[in-house]
Amino acid sequence: SAVISQKPSRDICQRGTSLTIQCQVDSQVTMMFWYRQQPGQSLTLIATANQGSEATYESGFVIDKFPISRPNLTFSTLTVSNMSPEDSSIYLCSALGGAGELFFGEGSRLTVL
Amino acid sequence: GESVGLHLPTLSVQEGDNSIINCAYSNSASDYFIWYKQESGKGPQFIIDIRSNMDKRQGQRVTVLLNKTVKHLSLQIAATQPGDSAVYFCAEKDFGNEKLTFGTGTRLTIIP
Numbered sequence: 001s002a003v004i005s006q007k008p009s010r011d012i013c014q015r016g017t018s019l020t021i022q023c024q025v026d027s028q029v030t031m032m033f034w035y036r037q038q039p040g041q042s043l044t045l046i047a048t049a050n051q052g053s054e055a056t057y058e059s060g061f062v063i064d065k066f067p068i069s070r071p072n073l074t075f076s077t078l079t080v081s082n083m084s085p086e087d088s089s090i091y092l093c094s095a096l097g098g099a100g101e102l103f104f105g106e107g108s109r110l111t112v113l
Numbered sequence: 114g115e116s117v118g119l120h121l122p123t124l125s126v127q128e129g130d131n132s133i134i135n136c137a138y139s140n141s142a143s144d145y146f147i148w149y150k151q152e153s154g155k156g157p158q159f160i161i162d163i164r165s166n167m168d169k170r171q172g173q174r175v176t177v178l179l180n181k182t183v184k185h186l187s188l189q190i191a192a193t194q195p196g197d198s199a200v201y202f203c204a205e206k207d208f209g210n211e212k213l214t215f216g217t218g219t220r221l222t223i224i225p
Binding site: 001004031033041042043044045048092096099100101102103104105106107109 | 145147149154155156157158159162202204211212213214215216217218
């Protein structure tokens with residue numbers, strides 16, 4: 001299984017600012033994904049982080065709001081831009097294992113004031 | 114789009130008893146299913162998976178059953194322990210698509 005490290009683990013941010021979340025995997029993986037989990041809810045896919053090319057966003061999520069980088073096979077970042085209180089959520093990085101299973105980091109809990 | 118849903122949002126089980134968590138899915142093309150456990154303040158943890166060519170798969174104290182006819186998935190946890198208290202999610206994906214779709218989650222509480 002892959003070990004996924006995210007940072008920051010939590011942060012409190014001011015409205016209008018941006019925050020970048022980093023995700024490091026302990027082995028090379030073909031696919032990485034970013035999910036959002038709003039309080040008390042399930043996981044919603046934001047985008048697929050593609051290595052060497054632009055991320056693929058799901059309906060309702062746009063690059064201007066959630067720019068994503070993936071410079072190599074072990075690292076990705078998600079930026080939450082121009083934050084509002086509605087962006088308060090847990091943001092989860094995930095990576096696809098060799099057998100098709102998806103592993104998750106511990107998440108980054110954002111609170112926007 | 115296709116959805117994955119759970120029958121019960123909460124479940125309380127006496128410690129030592131068996132628990133069953135159910136999940137319905139609607140995508141008939143789904144061919145891979147995973148159960149995750151999420152403890153408070155943590156990320157989802159992989160428990161067990163099953164592919165559509167199987168009806169049953171067993172792990173340590175856990176069993177996943179798949180009924181493709183009625184598009185139903187269940188997770189059975191044997192001899193529950195306090196550490197089993199968590200939210201459990203089912204997730205599915207279809208062939209050729211690596212994106213997982215998650216169900217709404219069931220909160221399992223183990224009563225001492």
